[in-house]
Amino acid sequence: EYTMSIAINSYCNSNQVDYGFSLLGWFFKLGHVPSATTFSPLLKGLFRANRSDEALELFKKIIGEGLCELNVVLYGVVIDGLCKAGNTARAIELLRVMERRSCMPDTYICSALINGLSKGGMMDSALKLFYEMLEKCITPDVVTYTSLLHGLCNSSRVQDARIVMKEMVACKIYPDVITFNIMIHALCKEGLVDEAEDVVRIMIQNNEVPDRITYNALMEGYCLQSRMDDAMKVFESMASRSIASDIYSYNILINGYCKKKKIDDALLLFHEMSEKGFNPDVTTYNTILQGLFCVSRCSAALELFDEMQVVGQKPNFFTYCNMLDGLCENGHVQQAILLLDTLDNKGLDLHINYYNIVMDGLCKSGRLDTAQVLFKYIPSKGLQPDVVTYTTMIKGYCQGGLLKEAKNFLVNMKQKSCLPN
RNA sequence: AAGGGUUUCAUACAAA
Numbered sequence: 001e002y003t004m005s006i007a008i009n010s011y012c013n014s015n016q017v018d019y020g021f022s023l024l025g026w027f028f029k030l031g032h033v034p035s036a037t038t039f040s041p042l043l044k045g046l047f048r049a050n051r052s053d054e055a056l057e058l059f060k061k062i063i064g065e066g067l068c069e070l071n072v073v074l075y076g077v078v079i080d081g082l083c084k085a086g087n088t089a090r091a092i093e094l095l096r097v098m099e100r101r102s103c104m105p106d107t108y109i110c111s112a113l114i115n116g117l118s119k120g121g122m123m124d125s126a127l128k129l130f131y132e133m134l135e136k137c138i139t140p141d142v143v144t145y146t147s148l149l150h151g152l153c154n155s156s157r158v159q160d161a162r163i164v165m166k167e168m169v170a171c172k173i174y175p176d177v178i179t180f181n182i183m184i185h186a187l188c189k190e191g192l193v194d195e196a197e198d199v200v201r202i203m204i205q206n207n208e209v210p211d212r213i214t215y216n217a218l219m220e221g222y223c224l225q226s227r228m229d230d231a232m233k234v235f236e237s238m239a240s241r242s243i244a245s246d247i248y249s250y251n252i253l254i255n256g257y258c259k260k261k262k263i264d265d266a267l268l269l270f271h272e273m274s275e276k277g278f279n280p281d282v283t284t285y286n287t288i289l290q291g292l293f294c295v296s297r298c299s300a301a302l303e304l305f306d307e308m309q310v311v312g313q314k315p316n317f318f319t320y321c322n323m324l325d326g327l328c329e330n331g332h333v334q335q336a337i338l339l340l341d342t343l344d345n346k347g348l349d350l351h352i353n354y355y356n357i358v359m360d361g362l363c364k365s366g367r368l369d370t371a372q373v374l375f376k377y378i379p380s381k382g383l384q385p386d387v388v389t390y391t392t393m394i395k396g397y398c399q400g401g402l403l404k405e406a407k408n409f410l411v412n413m414k415q416k417s418c419l420p421n
Numbered sequence: 422a423a424g425g426g427u428u429u430c431a432u433a434c435a436a437a
Contacts, residue, residue: 005422012423040423076424083425111425118426146426181427188428216428251429258430286430321431328432357432391433421434 001032008038012045020045034067036074043074047081055081070101076109083116088125091116107133111144118151126151142168146179153186161186174206181213188221193230196221212238216248223256228265231256247278251287258291266291282308286318293326301326321353328361336361344381352383356392363396371396385413387421 004027011020020042027034039062046055059078062068075098082091091113095105110133117126130148133140145168152161161183165175175183180203187196196218200210215238222231231253238245250273257266270288273280280288285308292301305323309315315323320343327336336358344350355378362371375393378385390413397406413420 002422007422009423035423037423042423044424071423073424078424080425106424108425113425115426141425143426148426150426176426178427185428211427213428220429246428248429253429255429283430288430290430316430318430323431325432353432355432360433386433388433393433395433 001027004030004032005038005041009041012041012048015045015049017042017045017049017051036068036071039068040074040077043077043081047077047084050085052081052085052087070098070103072098072103072106072109075103075105076112079109080112080116083112083119086120088113088116088120088122092125105133105136105138107138107141107144110138110140111147114144114151115147118147118154121151121155123151123155123157140168140171140173142173142176142179145173146175146182149179150182153182156190158183158186158190158192175203175208177203177208177211177214180208181211181217184214185217185220188217188224191221191225193218193221193225193227210243212243212246212249215243216246216252219249219256220252223252223259226256226260228253228256228260228262247273247281247284250278251281251283254284254291255287258287258294261291261295263288263291263295263297279311280313282313282316282319285313286316286322289319289322289326293322293329296330298326298330298332317351317353320351321357324354324357324361328357328364331365333358333361333365333367350381350383352378352386352389355383356386356388359389360392360396363392363399366400368396368400368402385416385418387413387418390418390420 004023008020008023011017011023024038024042027038043055043058046052046058055078063070075094079091079094082088082094095109095113098105110129114126114129117129126148130140145164149161149164152164165179165183168175180199184196184199187193187199200214200218203210215234219231219234222228222234235245235249235253238249250269254266254269257263257269266288270280270284285304289301289304292304323339324336327333327339340354340358343354355374359371359374362374371393375385375389390409393409394406397409410420
């Protein structure tokens with residue numbers, strides 16, 4: 001039983017949950033009785049593979065057929081899975097259910113929930129839960145505090161995050177590398193890269209060793225401030241501290257140069273990374289594509305688009321957004337429409353953003369009528385216009401002097417319960 | 422033998 005449980009867990013952790021289920025069949029045939037320990041990894045595996053429907057079905061079956069006793073770990077897996085699938089409301093319901101069944105939530109459960117709520121921008125609920133756990137004498141640990149701090153950072157409340165950091169130290173729960181990295185990253189995103197450097201010094205004083213994520217965050221901070229030389233200095237300092245750079249490091253720097261329209265420096269790094277044994281990934285290609293279009297090197301971009309597919313990097317959502325936008329921005333709206341048709345014909349997943357981009361291109365080139373045609377075509381693709389779609393059309397019609405039509409879109413979006421922002 | 426936290430890429434609007 002031990003051996004098989006270990007094997008099931010291994011499969012689930014390596015995204016091969018179906019093999020895990022085959023083992024479960026064998027497990028039953030041998031006459032073993034499964035426990036929560038058997039099912040938790042399977043549930044986790046399903047959630048990780050974005051198969052939350054199946055996970056929930058299994059969970060119901062476990063309860064309905066009494067396949068095993070539920071314990072706090074199993075609840076934890078399901079609650080975390082629900083949060084990661086964006087279903088925090090249901091996760092909280094489940095928290096209440098387990099409480100009613102007198103299975104008391106622990107620090108792991110609360111942290112998972114606080115993390116989920118924070119990621120969903122529901123900071124009020126996250127904080128409420130945090131106080132609730134204090135009342136119930138569930139002790140927060142470094143992960144709980146870090147999740148909270150991360151949420152505050154993501155909602156631009158870096159000052160509040162600093163307070164949380166002081167508070168945790170006062171409770172003798174000390175920030176670790178991850179906590180510091182989150183702070184550093186947040187400061188960098190706010191443009192406060194010098195303050196981020198201060199935090200690096202503080203973490204070193206506290207015997208936490210900066211890792212590659214720390215330095216990558218710092219490099220991004222300098223890039224955002226257009227301080228490419230400082231970014232490169234950090235990059236070089238990593239090597240001297242024998243911290244290996246990774247593909248993130250390269251992608252961050254390449255993006256920095258692309259945003260400054262220094263495509264040649266970006267391409268230099270692009271070639272250097274291959275020499276150093278880092279194969280450019282989809283993100284690298286997407287970034288360079290954007291950089292090439294930015295300086296109107298359209299044919300080079302189209303070549304790179306082919307090249308990436310030749311070397312086995314499959315274009316993704318970002319690739320197509322970059323291609324469509326790049327073509328439009330350079331006056332090739334017609335080609336963008338062709339690409340959109342190609343995606344459609346290939347049966348690839350279309351996305352409302354693709355239409356938003358092309359419609360914007362059409363509006364900017366004064367072809368409101370065609371934009372309108374595309375707009376009407378959206379529902380037939382099983383897609384729904386979003387705020388960006390409406391804003392694009394409204395702006396297009398306003399700038400074309402057709403205020404009445406613009407206003408119609410505003411009324412229309414409200415009727416479709418798409419709220420203006 | 423099972424559960425929680427960190428870094429990179431895209432579209433509208435946003436001052437001129």
